[in-house]
Amino acid sequence: MNIAIVGVGLIGGSIGIRLKETQFCENLIGVDKSETNQKKALQLALVDEFRSLEDALANCKVIILTIPVDAIMVLLPQILDKVTDQVIIDMGSTKTNILNLISDHPNRGRYVAAHPMAGTEYSGPEAAIPNLFKDKMMVYVEAFKSDEDAFELADSITEQLEMKTSFMTADEHDMHTAYVSHISHLTSFALALTVLEKEKSQGRIFELAGSGFQSTVRLAKSSPEMWTPIFKQNRSNVLEVLEEHIKQLQHIYDKIESEDYDAVHKWIKKSNKIKRIIK
Amino acid sequence: MNIAIVGVGLIGGSIGIRLKETQFCENLIGVDKSETNQKKALQLALVDEFRSLEDALANCKVIILTIPVDAIMVLLPQILDKVTDQVIIDMGSTKTNILNLISDHPNRGRYVAAHPMAGTEYSGPEAAIPNLFKDKMMVYVEAFKSDEDAFELADSITEQLEMKTSFMTADEHDMHTAYVSHISHLTSFALALTVLEKEKSQGRIFELAGSGFQSTVRLAKSSPEMWTPIFKQNRSNVLEVLEEHIKQLQHIYDKIESEDYDAVHKWIKKSNKIKRIIK
Incomplete structure (x- = not known):
């Protein structure tokens, strides 16, 4: 199985470190619009290679969005339009607007809304660190609206990150x-x-x-x-x-x-x- | 030389730990109005024994005040009234009012105003820890108004605590x-x-x-x-x-x-x- 991380900064890069450590996937693909960040991320071996979003979608079972929430608002509907059996996970810090935006999308079930309660005050690829998520809380929001197999796959990544889990509504x-x-x-x-x-x-x-x-x-x-x-x-x-x-x-x-x-x-x-x- | 610490909590107790560690004084005497705190401090060996303030004044070369600043406002003038050649150091977090209060006292020279920029959110004898002061800043306020020998003795304690030093006016x-x-x-x-x-x-x-x-x-x-x-x-x-x-x-x-x-x-x-x- 291949996994793509869109936005290889503090959160995306730290997920990359852990998934490579546990050898959870075959190929770990990064997607990042900044060439500087791509170079840094490759130097730090946070992902295996960088590809375009289209390539990533075509070749990965899981797409993890670790970009600012306004970028998620733009990108998520576009990605869901092209999804077949992939699983899309967003790790954004706000959920109500994002969930409202895609609530009636025909591929809603392929999407899992998650928020890892972990981070530091630093950003960018060089901020990525091992064990950022260990023993922290992964919050799933409106998980009941995700397809069962999509949620299970997302949760197996949460398990790799060694996180506890909690379930909430978007408002909560x-x-x-x-x-x-x-x-x-x-x-x-x-x-x-x-x-x-x-x-x-x-x-x-x-x-x-x-x-x-x-x-x-x-x-x-x-x-x-x-x-x-x-x-x-x-x-x-x-x-x-x-x-x-x-x-x-x-x-x-x-x-x-x-x-x-x-x-x-x-x-x-x-x-x-x-x-x-x-x- | 004997040293007294008045108020054996976070700051006083942590000074006690360090002065006992370096064997800087013969007898380290605690003064504390709370009997519960006295018991705890003795169990933790923060000082050698507890005495009354009068006893401490009669038997110690240095008296360190590590009590809340309102208590310093009450106690410091009373202590200066009885001082002969002892050195009185206060470690309070505010200085202008305290210094105004005793500025014309005949024994002003025996007093050194100091503020260690170190602490934690915890209080009481059980909050005292080793190395609380190491590499932190000791601020001397209006040091030029202290007798030279009094300042030197206070500064030798600061040295025991392994602190850096800075000099300021009370307003600053x-x-x-x-x-x-x-x-x-x-x-x-x-x-x-x-x-x-x-x-x-x-x-x-x-x-x-x-x-x-x-x-x-x-x-x-x-x-x-x-x-x-x-x-x-x-x-x-x-x-x-x-x-x-x-x-x-x-x-x-x-x-x-x-x-x-x-x-x-x-x-x-x-x-x-x-x-x-x-x-």
């Missing part, structure tokens, strides 16, 4: 990811800009940046090419959580301004409940 | 820490509350929490007993940076709401400049 998925992933990126971007602005007048400001700052700001290294489309495709959920987050910050601003330190103490103590949830 | 220190430490904690607390609120109606929300969320939210485990006084003592700087941060978030809210995705892309790209600064 997009709302949950807005809360536990998209907002984290927005706060990091905003935090980076807050401090970078100040640095212009206070050059030594980063001398004091410790591990706490690094931890809250590291996601601000994430790529605008990946994240702008996510905020676009998940606009209403992102706006909802952003509004709530700004309210929380405005609340604590008011309490510090009015010197109501009992309220500040209570607010922090309440937030400490996060200990229940994260290690 | 409090402004810089607001930007690279205090705001990170505020955003983490606010992020935790944003998601915890939503969890009440959406119990499965944390199933998807990945490493990005963990990274931006981990500081929300920090203690309200330590952080409320920091926001109080550094109120004006904290309000300034919080206002700027809310503005950044409101800006990106407006751009996503009006679907100006070119502006969103630019905003993210600008924040990526943080790559220059953090690894």
